[in-house]
Amino acid sequence: MSRRSAGFVGAWAELQRQHQRQVEAEARRRREEAREARAHQRLAAQSHREYRQAEARRRTEELEAQVAALRGLLATGCRAPAFRASSLTRAEEIPPFDPGQLGWAVRMPDPGQYQAQGGWTAGRRAQAEAEARARFERDRHAAQAAEAQRQQRLAALRREYEQRAEAERAEVRRHNAGITEVTEGVRRGDPDSVVAYCSAALYSSAVWPEGFPRQVTGAYDPAGRQLVLDWELPGYGVVPEVKSVRYVPAQDEDREAARPVTQCRALYREVVAQSMLLVLHQLFTADEFGTLDSVALNGFVDAHDPATGRQAHICLGTVMAQRAVFAGLRLEQVDPVSCLTDALRGQLSARPEQLTPVRPSRRPQDVSGRAVTRGGDEEPDLYGMDPIAFESLVADLFRAMGMQAVTTQRSNDGGVDVDALDPTPVRGGKIVVQVKRYRNTVPPTAVRDLYGTVQDVGANKGVLVTTSGFGPGSRTFARGKPLELISGGELVDLLHRHGLRGRLGDAGPAAPARPAPASDPASSSASASASSGSSSGSSSAEDYNVLGMTWAGDVVLDVCALVCQGNRVVGEEYFVFFNNPRTPDGSVRAMPAVAPDRAAIRVAFDALPPTADRLVLVAAVDPEVNPEADLSGFTDACIRLLDAGAAELGRLEVADGRARETALVLGSFRRRSSGDWDFVMGGKGYTGGLEQLVGDYGIEVE
Structure with a gap:
């Protein structure tokens, strides 16, 4: 073979070796990718398996903790x-002003900052000095x-603070006077006082597990110094039927x-016996005045009678x-069933899960007919409910509603009655709740205070719950802020939708009180005063708002109001x-405007x-x-919402006017189904003036 051919073969062999190395490298890369993919799959499977196993352990631990709580x-x-x-x-801890x-x-x-600028001549300097003085x-x-x-x-704010502080002190x-x-x-x-006090002792207890009922019927026999109670017990479902949860990887499922x-x-x-002993313990330890010599206790469940x-x-x-x-018992060490049946000689159903009854000894109805029921199936009147309850x-x-919620302590709560936590991702978080058991409209100051509390504690949302309602000032202030206002009607609806009970007085969910029509302002004010004088949080006798109208430009306008049902005025006199x-x-009523307002309606x-x-506000060229x-x-217009003391509660946006239009619907206050009022901005204009506008609301102009 010639040297030339040998060199060619060597070059060809080198190319073959390079190609082989590339093929081998590509094969190694594929093998490495396949290995990594298999490792990723194993890791994913392992992660999924570990997650499911951890979740099964968590559920098992929850079941064990639930059982431990029942036993302890x-x-x-x-x-x-x-x-x-x-x-x-x-x-009486009122925050300072x-x-x-x-x-x-x-x-x-x-004055030293206003020096003459420029001026080389005496005349120019004099002019510059005059301009500086001007x-x-x-x-x-x-x-x-x-x-x-x-x-x-500042004076209005101080008056508002003093009124609010005095109202809070009075409440x-x-x-405290009631306590x-x-x-x-x-x-x-006094029998009624004893029953109320003992009921408060049982209701205020935080040791009862979640889901335990708290219905009690009680009566006090002063002659025998005996309290007679019927106390509701938890049903059989309080005991979890599942003992543990195990994850089975082969079927990728949980097995209970x-x-x-x-x-x-x-x-x-055992839970039934513990519940009855705990009720006796709480009653006797709460009796700091030595009123009870004995307690006759009947534990019952509210269920379908098998018979x-x-x-x-x-x-x-x-x-x-x-x-x-x-008093001689050491409850921490007793067997609950033996203690109840032997030491105290009580009776306990042999098969409580089958609702096998026992005959109660003494019933509250046997005590002179003075039985008082609290927390039962009867719809409780929210107005008459104890504030703590x-x-x-x-x-x-x-x-x-799926949240975590606890009531706060009676003092140093920062104006918060309930602390809640919404566990929902993204939109959840800490919620502060204030509760107002009012009969009259909640003042906007309460909503402002809630907003301050939300900012102070760094909460995600503030919720104000009341048995009454909110005026447009409150709704306006809350708009666009992390606040939610729940009126009395909405509260009753929420309670019923979530299996709870409550009503507003004898008439059920009530609309806000409306005084009967009067022929003069004095009688109207007297009626308003009579309706608000007996409730905490009531407004003053002059319970009204002033709608002050401001706008830019020199156009002179007449601002009018129509009281409507839907899109028709109630009557021409309205x-x-x-x-x-x-x-x-x-x-x-129309009233004289006070600067900066150019028109005002009360x-x-x-x-x-x-x-x-509806209350519709309109403006028309004079x-x-x-x-x-x-x-x-007609530009840069707004409605200033004022209270009776002329304090500004909020500003309502109003659309600008347009060329050739001579009348404009500014907006309307609309009554919600709960009785509250919301403002809806208008904007519809009319070229035919006020006559054309009111014609759309059913008023015929001759």
Whole structure:
């Protein structure tokens, strides 16, 4: 072979070796990718398996913790502090007045900062000095006007604070006086006071697991110094049927191991005995006045009677415990069933899971007919509910809606009645809840205070729950903020939708009170005063708002109001304009405007006719003053919502006018189904003036 051919073969062999190396490298890369893919799949499978296994362990731990809580119910309750009436009292802790930015006086201009600019000649220097003085005087007058306005707003804010603080102090005094009255009644042995006090002791206890009922019917026998109670027990479903959860990787599913039936039955019977012993313990330890010598207790469940199929109270346990005997027990170490049946000689159903009843000893109805039921199937009146029970009911509502919720302590709660946590991702978070058991409209100051609390504690949302309603000032302030306002009607609806009970007075969910039409303002005010004088949180006798209208431009306008049902005015006499300055009942009146307003309407929303669901505000060019004008100069307009003390509650946006239009619908206040009012911005214009506009609302102009 020649050297040339040998060199060619060597080059060809080298190319082959390079190609082989590339093939081998590509094969190694594919093998590595396949290995990584298999490793990723194994890791993913392992992660999924580990997650499912961890989830199964978590569920098992929850079941074990639930069972442990049931078995340790009595021991946990014995470690809890005894109830005392002093825990219900509230401190008159009103936060100090905080003027905010209004506390800083407007800075007056410094004459030294207003020097003449330029001027090479005497005449120019004199002109420059005059211009400097003019600038100084202009800025000084503006600063003085701003300072005067600041002082007015500061004075109004201080008056508002003092009124609110006094109302809060009065509410605290009324609450504490009620606690004192009940306490004194317990000292005297008054039956109603004793039952109320003992019910509070049981309701205030935080040791009962979630889902345990708290219905009690009680009566007190002063002659025998005996309290007789029917107390609702939890049903058999309180014992979890599942014992543990195990993840099976082969089938990729969870398998639940059932708890043995004998164990479920024994545990439920033990829970019944513990519940009755715990009720006795809480009652005797709460009796700081020595009122109870004995307690006759009947434990029942509210279920379908197996014998009749009807809903009934089935007694599963009964005991009559003497204080002297009960005081000698060491409840932390007793066997609950033996203690109840042997030491206290009570009776306990042999098969409570099958609702096998026992005969109760003494019933509350046997005590002179003075039985009082609390927390039963009857719809409780939210107005008459104890404030603490009402806060607990609101907390129960939030828990029923899938949130975590607890009531706060009676003092140092920062204005928060319920702390809630929404676990929902993204939109959830910390929620602060304030509860107002009012009969009259909640003032906007309460909504402002809630917003301050939300900012102070860094909450995601604030919720104000009331038995009454909210005015347009509150709704306007809350718009666009992390606030939610729940009126009385909405609250009752939420309670019913989530399996809870509540009503507003004897008539069920009530609309806001509306005084009967009066022939003069005095009678209307008297009616409003009479309707608001008996409730905490009530407004003053002059319960109205002022709608102040401001706008830019020189156009002169007539601002009018129509009281409507839908898109039709209630009656021509309910069209308030320059020739009819007030409605027959005085609920809507035109009034002189006070700067910066250029027109003003006074409205008592709660006094509007019951059939009215809208208050429409309109503006029209005054043809006598501006016969050739249109609304093109009507810009930068807004409605200032003021309270009866002229304090600004909020500003409502209004659309600008347009060329050739001479009348404009500014907006309308619309009654919600709950009785509250919302503002809806208008904007519809008319070229035919006020006559054409009111024609759309059913008023014929001759």
